[in-house]
Amino acid sequence: MLMNQIFIGLLVASAWLWPEWVRAQESSLRDMIDREIKAGWEKEKLATPGRSTDAVFLRRVYLDLVGMIPSYEETTTFLGDTDPQKREKLIDKLLADPRFARQQAQVFDLSMLTRSHKVVEGTVGYRNRGRFRQWLAKQFEANEPYDRIAAKILQAEEDGSQLYFAVYRDTDEMVTSVSRFFLATQIQCAKCHDHPFESWTQKDYHGMAGFFVRTMSVEVPGKPEITNQQGKQYLVGEKTVGEAMFSLEEIDPKTKKKITTPIKPKFLTGEELTEPEPPQDYVEPKLKANELPPKPAFSRREKFIDWMIAKDNPFFARAAANRVWAQFMGRGFVHPVDDFNASNTPSNPELLKTIETDLVSHKFDLKWLIREIVNSEAYQAADLGEVTDAMPMFYERARIRPLSVEELTSSLHIAMGLGIESALKTEPSSQMMQYLGEPSDGQGRFQGSLSEHLFLHNGDQFRGLCRPNRGNLPEKLLMGTESWDEKVERMFLSVLSRPATTEERERFVQYLSVDTTDAKDPKLAAQRMEDAMWVLVSGSEFRFNR
Amino acid sequence: MKGLLTTAGGLAVANWGALTHSQTIAAEAKRTGKRCIMLYMGGGVSQIDTFDMKPGRPTAGPFLPIQTNVAGIQVCEYLPKIARHADKLAIIRSMRTTSVDHGIGGYHMHTCYPSSQRFPHAEFGAMVAKYCENPENDLPSFVKIGSGSGIYGAGYLGPQFEPFVVADDGKLPGFANPSVSAEIQDRRGELLNFMEQRFAAQRPGDPFAAHRTSELRTLRLMRARTTFDVSAEWEKAKGRYGDSDFGRACYTAFKLVAAGVPFVEAAHGDYDGHNDNFPTHKANLQVLDPAWASLLQDLHEGGLLENTLVVWTSEFGRTPAINFQAGRDHFGRAWTIVLAGGGIKGGQHYGASNRDGFEVEENPVNEGDLFATMYTALGINPRVQHYLGARPIWATPDGSKPIKELLG
Secondary structure (H helix, E strand, C coil): CHHHHHHHHHHHHHHHHCCHHHHHHHCHHHHHHHHHHHHHHHHCCCCCCCECCHHHHHHHHHHHHHCCCCCHHHHHHHHHCCCCCHHHHHHHHHHHCHHHHHHHHHHHHHHHHCCCCHHHCCCCCHHHHHHHHHHHHHHHHCCCCHHHHHHHHHHCCCCCCCHHHHHCCCHHHHHHHHHHHCCCCCCHHHHCCCCCCCCCCHHHHHHHHHHHCCEEEEEEECCHHHCCCCCEEEEEEECCCCCEEEEEEEECCCCCCEEEEEECCECCCCCECCCCCCCCCCCCCCCCCCCCCCCCCCCHHHHHHHHHCCCCCCCHHHHHHHHHHHHHHCCCCCCCCCCCCCCCCCCCHHHHHHHHHHHHHCCCCHHHHHHHHHCCCCCCECCCCCCCCCCCCCCCCCCCEECCHHHHHHHHHHHCCCHHHHHHHCCCCHHHHHHHCCCECCCCCECCCHHHHHHHHHCHHHHHHHCCCCCCHHHHHHHCCCCHHHHHHHHHHHHCCCCCCHHHHHHHHHHHHHHHHHCCCHHHHHHHHHHHHHHHHHCHHHHEEC | CCCEEECCCCCEEECCCHHHHCHHHHHHCCCCCCEEEEEEECCCCCCCCCCCCCCCCCCCCCCCEEECCCCCCEEECCCHHHHCCHHHEEEEEEECCCCCCHHHHHHHHHHCCCHHHCCCCCCHHHHHHHHHCCCCCCCCCEEEECCCCCCCCCHHHCHHHCCEEECCCCCCCHHHCCCCCHHHHHHHHHHHHHHHHHHHHHCCCHHHHHHHHHHHHHHHHHHHHHHHCCHHHHHHHHHHHCCCHHHHHHHHHHHHHHCCCCEEEEEECCCCCCCCHHHHHHHHHHHHHHHHHHHHHHHHHCCCHHHEEEEEEECCEECCCCCCCCCCCEECCCEEEEEEECCECCCEEECEECCCCCCEEECCECHHHHHHHHHHHCCCCCCCEEEECCEEEECCCCCCCCCHHHEC
């Protein structure tokens, strides 16, 4: 009876909505996002933000999806387009752009391995990290489902995927990192004591360690293009025996020491792993230096992966939904993204649940999820407003995020008219890495250092890009015969992806043209051109994505 | 002029309203006016060959003790100038510390936490910078002269408090020198100001403000950079400080502190005397003695010593037993650190090692206690709490206690 009613209802609906019906089905998540976010604003009595201007949206979505600002041509094409569907079309175009996979790989690499993992500094060099990024980019290019990507990272068998375990090479680091990144759960405190606020106990912690305690990584000589500075590459394997040990509170009456016992592998959901007994007389073969043991008949790590990516795993999809949301919206529903716990209330719990469920039903298709998020009005909200927080809790204004040093490098090349090829092949210099690589106070708040600004002021690489030379935009403008008004217009569209205001145009025209009338010294004109470019790329408007 | 701010140096620079949003203003309320200079003896200095001599014992080594201006305090014969300032020194002869290799020891003695925690602790200088800086000062708040003692960084306090590293002799790195003339800097600064003001009017976001604040601080540093250039006065001072990089570093530290920099660290020497410990130490001490003594003298005469804590420290001490290569090895069980100035009661020994110097005999001091004492002397709560994500972290480990006897 009930089924009949639904069936009739569907027929009626399809009769009404057809041919929009199919599209409505597809766009349901973005609509749900907007309904839920709006409901949040109403509940919190927050003013509704306006819609971003085309120029602000354009720059935002380019940086978020392809990791660099749009070129002059891309900007003028988009701003001049009168198609009401142009934002949606642009999103589709960027999601199909090869730069999307590259950008997505950079974001994941940085979240997973962090910018400078001090513990392995010197062993995991930039070249090697590049391998991991390339491997990730291949996954995103093929739109590999996220559960598969996660499984492959933990299997660590594909060439380039092993770097995760090369960085988190001891069991404690693996437990901490895997639970934080893939499960958004922090159990590391329970290593030494039962968690003070959460239900995690030391047994939970050491239970999880049981899945990774047999993992080992070795360095072997490798082909030059895939090795670190010492000519080594990483391989990850697993032993057949080995247990996580845990010291009980009980004291051994004989030795007067705490009793230490092996603890069975235990999933975060509480159940213990059932595993076949290893043969009683099994002895791990003696390994030579840098040799991996034979593949075990029973792999604990494999069992962990099966559990982790199972459809009904309560942690995995939730963690992914929250992380991808935060990547584009600034703040996760739960913030920080990797810390779900009883006292960390999600800002929009219903929406989180919906995204989580839909992500599973869409077979962990990240591109689908990203398309839905960036098509939402919430993502496309204005950057204006009184809120000072970089990441407003209820998304009542667009988030403000500093450009990563990779994005900054690429964007500088685009801004100076050097083209996408040049932007793609130039990696940040070691100085840029050092001075602009980690502009955060450790809690995600932006802090620029003195060195960052000294570098912007006086660093040769930075100045070299702003100075008129070798067919770059500053040189073209300097040589060009257009009016100063036109030149300033092109400059703003190229660097800030927007037209200049009247006031700005006047001020810049005045600045640039002042010396050319009374002194015909080309050096003076070139200096003024460099100054103008320097100002545009040094200001807040260029430093941040908003 | 609209939108301009006059700095402590009297120079007008653009103010984009950033400072009113800045968190440093909030910290300013807690400002103590205290300063600190840390003299760091790289490699591990020998306590027995400096301030905890064991005359007549098998562990003594060849150096002889001399009297100081305080009865009962003796120092090494190669520290004759420091001997005249013993009334200012609090000599802790009972350091008992746990990290006895250079990397981990350096980390431990800069942060008071073991490096094995793999947690981005802030080094002492960053913490002093945070709590003692004057945000209106044009100079950086944490200066490291030379990188010989290691860069451990601001950790959870963030890039704003990262050390500003200059060369061993105190000279600025090349990129602190403006790439364009002052005139060009000024006029393009005005153009940047024009753009920032318009942008900020509708967007009061914290990151934008932080960006503008750093830009302002950088402009101010570039204007005040002559403070780092002591060349002219050094000609006169080098006779007293000793004509060495470390001498010049100490003199630069004095000038920087006088100009309002809250924390300066200068590293000295390679004390790692596993073999031929004595010639190495003798040479090092002869450089150290005039530099350190003149620093104390200048701070004293300039009326700055009362508010300036001078710390003489190292990653660990050296073994009392002399090895077969006439060397001393790494040793943390009983060694010496010397404090002077700001908030410290001078002219005293604190704690003692036993007869041959192998163990602490009274009042053992660990890393946390030492740091708690130094923080307290500088008016900083040694248990001040910060967060990394949800995890709380304290300036000193649980149980650390400032040493009352040392605090004036």
